[in-house]
Amino acid sequence: MAKRAYKSFRYKANSAWSSARRGLLSASGKTDIVVGSPPEFKGEPDIWAPEELLVGSVNTCIMLTFLTLAEAKGLTPVEYESEAEGLLEIIEGKYRITEVTVRPRVSLKGKAELERAREIMESVEAQCFISNSIKSKVTLTAEFVVAPSQK
Structure with missing residues (x-):
């Protein structure tokens, strides 16, 4: 029986600060996501x-x-x-x-x-x-x- 070849993959993401406790999460070819701190840590509730x-x-x-x-x-x-x-x-x-x-x-x-x-x-x-x-x-x-x- 042939041994199965396993692969490795790399995934990349970028974060850029925009203001206060907010930033953008991005990856090549994908829609940016606005991210920030949760309300428990002085963030906004409508941000991921x-x-x-x-x-x-x-x-x-x-x-x-x-x-x-x-x-x-x-x-x-x-x-x-x-x-x-x-x-x-x-x-x-x-x-x-x-x-x-x-x-x-x-x-x-x-x-x-x-x-x-x-x-x-x-x-x-x-x-x-x-x-x-x-x-x-x-x-x-x-x-x-x-x-x-x-x-």
Whole structure:
């Protein structure tokens, strides 16, 4: 059996200060994102904060990993929605996001798909690049439902 070749990838992002506790996050060929401190650290509530971006990265990676694994197993969800929450606390005198809880809700075509979807979700956390890259405890609490029939 041939050994699988693994690849490495590099990702780049730029930050530029614009005013007060605000800046722009950018990457080549993508729309800029206005970023800043969260309100807890004298920032503005309508600006994306690094804490939200980290939680959002875990949430998005969990979703994309599930969808990739589901596709490989021939499973196509009707709908996937997820909310995630991170806990920022002081540990040994330093702020850290110590845990991220991700709550996906996956709608499926029929009851026959429920068990396969659960099995796929069980392997997601171990394969998500982002959750593998952070110290935070990642908890995944998934809900699976059968979508109402489309008539």
